[in-house]
Amino acid sequence: MKIRPVILCGGAGTRLWPKKSKHQAKQFIDFGGWTLINKTFDRIKSNVFDYPIISTNSKYIKDVKKALKKSRISKYKIVLEPAKKNTAPAILASALIKEIPNNQPLMYFTADHLIEKPNKLVSAINKNKSNLDDKNVFIFGIKPTNPSSEYGYFLSKNIKNINKVTRFIEKPKQAKAKEVIKQKGYWNSGMFFLRKDSIINNFKKYQPNIFRNCSKAVTKAKYKNNVYYLNKQAFSKATAKSFDYAILEKTKNINAIKLDIPWSDLGSWKEICKMYGKNKNKYFKKKNVFYRPWGSYVNLFNGKEFLIKELYVKPKGILSLQKHHHRAEHWVVTHGMPKITLNKNKFVKKPGETIYIPLGAIHRIENPYKKPVKIIEAQIGSILKETDIVRYQDVYGRVKN
Incomplete structure (x- = not known):
């Protein structure tokens, strides 16, 4: 049978x-x-x-x-x-x-x-x-x-x-x-x-x-x-x-x-980020790589109300202190040791560790070390565009007064 x-x-x-x-x-x-x-x-x-x-x-x-x-x-x-x-x-x-x-x-x-x-x-x-x-x-x-x-x-x-x-x-x-x-x-x-x-x-x-x-x-x-x-x-x-x-x-x-x-x-988004990190070669497209003063990011997959990215933060690279009106973010560190600012808290994360950035939270990633930092990021929300960034401080002069 x-x-x-x-x-x-x-x-x-x-x-x-x-x-x-x-x-x-x-x-x-x-x-x-x-x-x-x-x-x-x-x-x-x-x-x-x-x-x-x-x-x-x-x-x-x-x-x-x-x-x-x-x-x-x-x-x-x-x-x-x-x-x-x-x-x-x-x-x-x-x-x-x-x-x-x-x-x-x-x-x-x-x-x-x-x-x-x-x-x-x-x-x-x-x-x-x-x-x-x-x-x-x-x-x-x-x-x-x-x-x-x-x-x-x-x-x-x-x-x-x-x-x-x-x-x-x-x-x-x-x-x-x-x-x-x-x-x-x-x-x-x-x-x-x-x-x-x-x-x-x-x-x-x-x-x-x-x-x-x-x-x-x-x-x-x-x-x-x-x-x-x-x-x-x-x-x-x-x-x-x-x-x-x-x-x-x-x-x-x-x-x-x-x-x-x-x-x-x-x-969980942690498990989903890990899955994309493990299979990123299947999702990688050169046209989806974007360069920034602090390093680069690649959009791996744009789903229904979620977007998966890999961030590459070069040694001494610092992202702007920022917040978002329309999205929350889940991060899984895959390489390096990023220094994270989340509202009034500052901490360092190791590979395999995760961070949750709630909607409206003020946050930043810094890489003070010699090794590059890589993070798989899941953005969750109704609007997932680069325009949804409110900058407070930026070492590369991108804050509009």
Whole structure:
């Protein structure tokens, strides 16, 4: 039996746009000729997978269909949620649709993850298929590259060639994350692999309310043009919970598949800046390089309400003390040690460190050292033009009196 991929595609991506009521969900953002959802669809084209099921809501159905068309996926099913209830009801409802047999292996992907070396992931999924039973759950761990406080972690113990999960650590502070990594902790990627009967058994045992209401929502669903419209009245009564809290924290039968592959959920501008920094050769165009008295900058990608640049500040180069009316900025230092002014504070940053410049904050970059400084900058706002600079001081005489 082939593995059925289920793609969870209901996330709003609010972490990237905290102050905007209208914004593009992360999985549909064009990052330069590609989106995260299309990368996810490309991942499931391996012959180990059956056709996909996509769990989403009416707000995103047009975007999902557009992405399916772009990825040339003609056979699929969409399960449409009538209310936002987090991942537990989404995972259960998508498993309960009638064409999925009871012993069907289900692989739950998130639509907004960036995974490099996807063949390693697919191979690990296929290899562990025979270990699934009617109660266990496999989660996917990613070997950490840094002590990030943006991700959850887990610890595990190897018993008879299977990694049994012994503990979860939810988004620890950096010092704690360092300890967890020393104990060989892995990032919890939010991808799950289990059989339909395991989902049913776990929800019946630990979340009877969710099971009862999701079952009704599926039984009473309307089906038209490959879309299951879940019954609103029943689905709305299901408790809103994440799969982690609803099932993973209750069951003791959790195993881990550990992966050492480049992975990110691009959930912050820091991660997005790092991604562009790593792949800047793909985005670099000579015509987008602009020279300034303090060095130069290159526009790497101009997206919808965001602009990614790389700044090059030559030794002894000083940008003007300035502010912006229409944009905030996120910086990731990649080379050198810039001296930063942010309102009344001054500090030095090292490679890998980040700075957030809120809208209207007075700021400056200086490079007092002999090595050049390089910074990947994400500008976020409605107007992203060089005209949106108010200068207060400038060593190159660019302040207008």
